[in-house]
Amino acid sequence: MTTGRSPRDEVKVVVAHSERATLRVGDVFLKVDADQARIDVEVETMALVPVPTPEILWRRPPVLALAAVPGTTLGRLGEPSTASPAAWAAAGAAIRRLHDAPLPPRPGRAGRTVDELVAELDSECEWLVANGVLPADLVTRNRQVAEAALRPWTPAFTHGDLQIAHVFLDGDEITGIIDWSEAGRGDALFDLATFTLGQEPHLRHLIAGYGTDADVDLDVIRAWWSLRSLLGVRWLIEHGFDPFTPGCEVDVLRSRM
Known part of the structure; x- marks a missing residue:
């Protein structure tokens, strides 16, 4: 039996958890x-950044409607990216334009202080070991690697969740x-680091586009891979995702051993 409905009529759940959800209906994303x-923050930021962003179609709290972005992403976390070195370099150049933009308000x-990060990291490491989620030696080693990220830094205009699935190319x-x-x-x-998490072979291509003068x-960056992963495991588990995929x-944590 056919319903006469086209794929453009279907509602697709892109991501959903207790904090927020994103749905796709045809060429429209509903957040x-x-x-x-x-x-x-999302609406204000898209008006400021010097890189392409989705078109805002309408906004009726708690829903934001965005037009679909043309093209395809560089890949997804957990899957090796098949994008070309030139595509990774183009992404690096776009990220550099963002980081060089005037600072947002x-x-x-990505702007948590060192003290905030240390407190959060210590708490998460303790939880991971106490609950038998990860072996103590794995947590300890990555806690040591993460130390390099806990240093003063010059503020830049950052995306804050720059996964490869969030960047589209044609x-x-x-x-x-x-x-x-x-x-x-x-x-x-x-x-x-977020952009190259699990994609270490492509880091050099990204940096080639980002600029070696930076x-x-x-x-x-490698320290941030460990730090971000240690901080993310509990949240992922509690929100229905599997960090063991x-x-x-x-x-990523095992690769540091």
């Missing part, structure tokens, strides 16, 4: 967020960067 402040996710041209709710002043190397410390956070 539903109980925290109005996150939507405010507020700190973002060929080697950036067509859009999505999901700006965590944006603000922060550590530029946090963005670079202050890019590869040890700090091959290529994801736990594999």
Whole structure:
């Protein structure tokens, strides 16, 4: 039996958990967020950044409607990216334009202070070991690696959640960067680390586009891989995601051993 409905009529759940959800209906994305402040940040940020962003179609709290961005992403966490070195370099150049932009008015996710990070990191490491989620030696080793990220940094305009699935390209041209709710002043190397999490072979291509004249410390990027993964495991588990999926956070932590 046929319903006569086309794929454009279908509602697809892109991501959903207790904090927010994103749905796709045809060429429209509907972002539903109980925290109005996150939507405010997203709308304000997209008006400021010097890179392509989705078109805002309408906004009726708690829903933000965005037009789909053309092109395809560089890949997804947990899957090796098949994008070309030129595509990774183009992404690096776009990220550099963002980081060089005038600073936004507020700190973002990448702007947590060293003291805040240390307190959060120590708490998460203790939880991971006490609950038998990860072996103590794995947590201890990655806590040591993460130490390099706990240093003073010069604020930049950061995305705050720059996963490879959030950057779209058509060929080697950036067509859009999505999901700006965590944006603000922060550590530029946090963005670079988030973008290359689980994609270490492509780091050199990204940096080639980002610019070797920038202050890019590869040890700090690797430290952020450990730090971000340690901080993310509990949240992922509690929100219905699996950090043990091959290529994801736990594999990133194991690769530091």
